[in-house]
Amino acid sequence: MTDEHWESTLRAGLATLALKPTPDPWHSPDDLTSEPPPAPLSPQGNRGDRSTFRALATAAVVLVIVVVSVALLRRDGASEGRPADNRVETGTTVPAPAPAGSVDAFGVHMDVTTETVSNQLVVIARMSPEPAVTAVATTPVAWVERERRGEWIPTHIRFNAFSARNQVICGFPGIRSVGFGSGVSRPFQTGFSLVNHSVSGEPCTSEDFVEQLRADEAHLLGTLPYGGAYRLCRFVAPKSSVLHKDESQSVPTTVAAPALDTKLCGRFEVTGPEPAVTEIDSGCPFPEKVDDPPLPVSGPPAQTGTADSGFIHRSDVAPMTVPYGKPAGVRSIVVWSRTCERIGYMLDNIGFVNADRYHAPNFDPYLETTRSQVDLGDELRWDATQARQVAAAGALDGHGDGHALGMVRAENGAVLELVEGAGFGLLPEQVGHFVGTPQPGEDGNSILVLGSRTDLDLRNLPEAAILTVTVDGTARRFKVVKPAWAPEVNDTAYLGDHWDRRITLLQADTTNRPIAVQAVLVDG
Amino acid sequence: MPTGEELGERSCDDVGPDATCAVPPDSGCVTRGDVIDVYLRERESLFRMGYLVCGVDAQAQDAVHEAFTRVLARPEMIRDPSKAEPYVRSIVLNLLRTETARDRSRRSPSREPDQNTVDAATGSDPADAFETRRRAVLVENALSRLTVNQRTCVVLRYWMDLSDAAIAEATGMALGTVKTHLRRGCRTLRGELERER
Numbered sequence: 001m002t003d004e005h006w007e008s009t010l011r012a013g014l015a016t017l018a019l020k021p022t023p024d025p026w027h028s029p030d031d032l033t034s035e036p037p038p039a040p041l042s043p044q045g046n047r048g049d050r051s052t053f054r055a056l057a058t059a060a061v062v063l064v065i066v067v068v069s070v071a072l073l074r075r076d077g078a079s080e081g082r083p084a085d086n087r088v089e090t091g092t093t094v095p096a097p098a099p100a101g102s103v104d105a106f107g108v109h110m111d112v113t114t115e116t117v118s119n120q121l122v123v124i125a126r127m128s129p130e131p132a133v134t135a136v137a138t139t140p141v142a143w144v145e146r147e148r149r150g151e152w153i154p155t156h157i158r159f160n161a162f163s164a165r166n167q168v169i170c171g172f173p174g175i176r177s178v179g180f181g182s183g184v185s186r187p188f189q190t191g192f193s194l195v196n197h198s199v200s201g202e203p204c205t206s207e208d209f210v211e212q213l214r215a216d217e218a219h220l221l222g223t224l225p226y227g228g229a230y231r232l233c234r235f236v237a238p239k240s241s242v243l244h245k246d247e248s249q250s251v252p253t254t255v256a257a258p259a260l261d262t263k264l265c266g267r268f269e270v271t272g273p274e275p276a277v278t279e280i281d282s283g284c285p286f287p288e289k290v291d292d293p294p295l296p297v298s299g300p301p302a303q304t305g306t307a308d309s310g311f312i313h314r315s316d317v318a319p320m321t322v323p324y325g326k327p328a329g330v331r332s333i334v335v336w337s338r339t340c341e342r343i344g345y346m347l348d349n350i351g352f353v354n355a356d357r358y359h360a361p362n363f364d365p366y367l368e369t370t371r372s373q374v375d376l377g378d379e380l381r382w383d384a385t386q387a388r389q390v391a392a393a394g395a396l397d398g399h400g401d402g403h404a405l406g407m408v409r410a411e412n413g414a415v416l417e418l419v420e421g422a423g424f425g426l427l428p429e430q431v432g433h434f435v436g437t438p439q440p441g442e443d444g445n446s447i448l449v450l451g452s453r454t455d456l457d458l459r460n461l462p463e464a465a466i467l468t469v470t471v472d473g474t475a476r477r478f479k480v481v482k483p484a485w486a487p488e489v490n491d492t493a494y495l496g497d498h499w500d501r502r503i504t505l506l507q508a509d510t511t512n513r514p515i516a517v518q519a520v521l522v523d524g
Numbered sequence: 525m526p527t528g529e530e531l532g533e534r535s536c537d538d539v540g541p542d543a544t545c546a547v548p549p550d551s552g553c554v555t556r557g558d559v560i561d562v563y564l565r566e567r568e569s570l571f572r573m574g575y576l577v578c579g580v581d582a583q584a585q586d587a588v589h590e591a592f593t594r595v596l597a598r599p600e601m602i603r604d605p606s607k608a609e610p611y612v613r614s615i616v617l618n619l620l621r622t623e624t625a626r627d628r629s630r631r632s633p634s635r636e637p638d639q640n641t642v643d644a645a646t647g648s649d650p651a652d653a654f655e656t657r658r659r660a661v662l663v664e665n666a667l668s669r670l671t672v673n674q675r676t677c678v679v680l681r682y683w684m685d686l687s688d689a690a691i692a693e694a695t696g697m698a699l700g701t702v703k704t705h706l707r708r709g710c711r712t713l714r715g716e717l718e719r720e721r
Contacts, residue, residue, distance in 0.1 A: 006714045007682070013663025014683040018572040 554602040562608045563592050570616050576679040578620045579668065587623070591615035614694050617676055621695075624672045666716035674709030677702055 567588055574584030591612045595602070602611050667675055676695060680686045688706070692699045 006717055009659060009717055010663060010666075010678075010713060011682050013659045013666075014576060014679065016660040017664055017667075018576055018683060 554599045554605050554608050556596055556599050558605050558608055559592065559595050559599045559602075559612075562612060566609050566612070567592070570613060573613070573679060573684060574616050574620050576667075576683055577617065577672070577676050578624045579664070583620065583623060584616075587616045587619040590619055610694060614696065617695055621672050621676060662717055666713045669712050669716055670709050671705075673697070673701075674705045674712070677705040678709045678713065681706055 570588045570591075571581075571584050574587050575581050578584055578587075594615060595608070595612055599608075602608050667678070670678065673695075677691055677697075680691045680694060681688075686694065688699055688702050691697070691706075692702045695702065697705070
């Protein structure tokens, strides 16, 4: 490779990569120019004339200031100027769960958690089955302080909740304005996405949601109409300025949620400097233990291993189910649902920066379907149970009409478990639509055939095209051989997407039948 | 698109008494309006630069917003309006370098371009799309082999076409350090690209 060649390759690659991300809608200048916080950190960007020594000295000074600030904050929260009633009484009440397996399992009776964490923040009260009253009290100023101290997630409220009509309404009084456009605001994206469907009942735009948030009254932040883990925090954008502006209004509140069919079961975690965890074993409608009977799955007999049919059936993967509660090297969760992008948003907001999602509008001839994959990687080290729960949550279709399927995959790409939309059932042909037959390649990797994704037409590939796939961070090349079988399907086959240890070959026709394609590792 | 001045931002004249701008109003002290103009003009470019540096779009966007938020808090700290954009860029880079270094152990070593990666650049020719995708994968994975400082220097050089001196100014590194990072980074990149071809 000549100098010119490699440099041109690099430049072209950079140019392509630079186009990759699509920035979320940016903040308006109004947001960015809100009244600044009283004591902003100085910019830490190195100016041209700043020596390394000076930068280190500045950092040390900032560190000292932060430490002192933390100490003061913890010593006397009132010194921050918050009203005395800003504190929330500590206490946790978790009534006995509803009998597992009963219809009422969805409608768990519980008064959840109120907790004061370092006099700063917090949280939650919960409800169900009565018309929901969900209180979320927080002190945004504390969040700001923590944000400014560089703590990425100042306080973390995680909901692992599962139901068909679960919702969480969070009020953040005093927040008059929010901005979109960063990871910070991703929960908002979830928020309006969900609000669209479950609160107003009518579609609304992001602008509508912004308008809601700009109102002086308590605001809706997010809902979880179909459960799942949802990270609430990291919402402050533009962080400090807006919240400081309304510091005086930062008081706890109780927000009356719309009288929807609010049902809930699951687990609440409040993590922060002093985590508060409320476990709610309410008989969630998915297997919690390894010895639970498998969910009934209607479908064809197992045919895994054959080239032209084998739909993965639950019974095929049950022996691989990971024991409950033990870390098992779960690599990723894949959730299919026809509920459009919302599950994708949900997965995108449970703490993974590299959640992958896309739409497959032609996946189902009748309904839009989304496959969402979350690559767990090493970031959160979820154990199999958690992974399964999330998969199940995703599989629980928010519309209550099922047709969703969650899959937990092990680190080696094997399917550990399939979780269907519990209580709804999959039509036999839909099982086949969602999961195809893994075909082992010569290197032991497999190919998974999924639904539609228009990307690259196999027909236009040169014969024995080389496909570069990233496998565990290493680009490897595969030779793609057009399948000899089912040409009527392959004529419309599309190739694309790579999936950690698999190549995913997707077809775009509406028959949604598996494609058998051979992948041959050309060389290392 | 309104400019910062049109949005009613204050000028040097109305900088508050606690401001640190010691420069006379007519001498070019940076105002919030100037910063907003930079924001409106450069935000996306900064975002894409940030993405190339860190490989995470959300992180890049956060850094850009954080940088502007900081600068807007005290725009008067920038004495020369022409330095506003480089100053913001420096903050972005520093934030990203800090964040990336901190997160290095938690993140996967490389990321895969998603399906939307190259749609805008490839057009409809599948062959082009294939090649573009392949190239993007190669470069992204090669970049992931670099240290954050090497990656920063490479991006500034080969994507932003900055000189060594400009890179040094943007990153706060010594000129010799920049050259070293570039040399080592390029050596690694070239090796990776040649190996993966």
